[in-house]
Structures are given as structure tokens and as C-alpha cells.
Amino acid sequence: MSNDIAKQKAGEYAATLVEDGMTIGIGTGSTVYYFIHTLANKTKEGLHITGVPTSAQTAQLARSLNIPLVDLNDVAQLDLTIDGADEIDPSLNLIKGGGGALLQEKIVAAASVQNIIIADESKLVQNLGKFPLPVEVITFAWRQTQKHIAQLGCSNIVLRQKQDGIFISDHGHYILDCHFEQIDNPALLQQQLNNIPGVVENGLFINMAAKAIVAYSDGSVKEFVKP
Numbered sequence: 001m002s003n004d005i006a007k008q009k010a011g012e013y014a015a016t017l018v019e020d021g022m023t024i025g026i027g028t029g030s031t032v033y034y035f036i037h038t039l040a041n042k043t044k045e046g047l048h049i050t051g052v053p054t055s056a057q058t059a060q061l062a063r064s065l066n067i068p069l070v071d072l073n074d075v076a077q078l079d080l081t082i083d084g085a086d087e088i089d090p091s092l093n094l095i096k097g098g099g100g101a102l103l104q105e106k107i108v109a110a111a112s113v114q115n116i117i118i119a120d121e122s123k124l125v126q127n128l129g130k131f132p133l134p135v136e137v138i139t140f141a142w143r144q145t146q147k148h149i150a151q152l153g154c155s156n157i158v159l160r161q162k163q164d165g166i167f168i169s170d171h172g173h174y175i176l177d178c179h180f181e182q183i184d185n186p187a188l189l190q191q192q193l194n195n196i197p198g199v200v201e202n203g204l205f206i207n208m209a210a211k212a213i214v215a216y217s218d219g220s221v222k223e224f225v226k227p
């Protein structure tokens, strides 16, 4: 089974967890893509939900499929958020932000009663850090910010690019992809990063996910609950 079919399975499974009347956070990425399509089919069949998107890309896709969206300022909290991840460790701590949406994703996750992650099995790791940790930074003097991040033990930091230049996040910032290789204390690193002037947010999601829905190449889907 290809990764894409596994992503689709995870996305479809997650859609079964959405209940009528819920206000949900809608994540970003190629796995969530399948969740959004399944959700759109369910809303066509009569499921009533309201969504809060985690990125401009997700907002555009959801709108094109007639999923009702609302501004996060206009709701007290979200019942559930379904989002993807780049790495998931055994405690369900995550690296996110491969798609560059980490800032809005973290704000939406923090507003959610429950966060469920969907992924294919390639995202499961024993230790976080092989996937370069995305850190969103203010564009002003970003090289200074980079220098402070390097002092936390990261010698390989890459300013994210897109085809025609520097990648700019939905909120107008740069992303520094930080190759830590192995992160021994993700909770501490998250705090240290966010204490650096110029850092807006980082892609470590600690103690946020309650459950991960992981689809395997043999076609099975397994739920992991936060230990």
C-alpha cells in the first residue's frame, strides 16, 4: 500500500470521529487533505459542523468544498482538532510545521478540547529530531535569531525556501528548519526556543495530542492514546 493510500485511510477514519454539531479545527497537509474531502462528503449528506482552518491552504480547500468555516475569535473553544504531523514519538509529542503552518496549527490546537493526529506509519519515531524542526521567526534580523538557536545545539539551520525565493508563512514570517538530529528533552527545547527574541513559535507540540490514528502499509489502522 502506498503512503498516499495509508494517508487516505487515516483521514477517512478520523472523519468517523466527527459528531454532528461539533466545531472542529481542521489541520494542514497531505494527510488532512483526505480528511477534508471525507468531511465534505459527510456535510453534503447532512452532517452539521463548523470548521476553523489552520492555514490559508486549508481554508481555501474547505471553502471550495462548501465546509462552513468560522473565525477562531468567534468561538469559545473547539471540540476537536484533526491535524497531521511530521514526527510522533511514543508519548505523542510531535514535530509539526513541515507545511509551514505551525503557528496557526498550535493556536488552533491550544483552543481544542481534544487533538487527534492522523498519519501514516512513516511518522512514528522513538525520538524526535530526525525531521528538521521548523521554527517560525520574525524576518527582522533573522540571522541573530538563528545564532541564538544554534547555541541550543543545532549547527545546521536552513532558511526555508520555495521555488521562487524565501518561503513566507501565512503570518508573514520566515521558517528556519533546524536539524537537531536527536532531541533529548523536547519539552525543555520548546521553552528555550520560544524564549529567544525573534522566535514566534516552534514546531514542537508537547502534551497536546490525545490520540494518534496511524495507518499501516498492510491496510490496518491503529489508534495510539497518550500514555
Ligand SMILES: O=C(CO)[C@H](O)[C@H](O)COP(=O)(O)O
Pocket (backbone or CB within 6 Å): 027, 028, 029, 030, 031, 032, 083, 084, 085, 086, 095, 096, 097, 098, 099, 100, 101, 102, 105
Ligand atoms: O504540520 C503540518 C503542516 O504545517 C503538517 O500537518 C505536517 O507537515 C504533516 O503533513 P503531511 O500529512 O503532508 O505529511
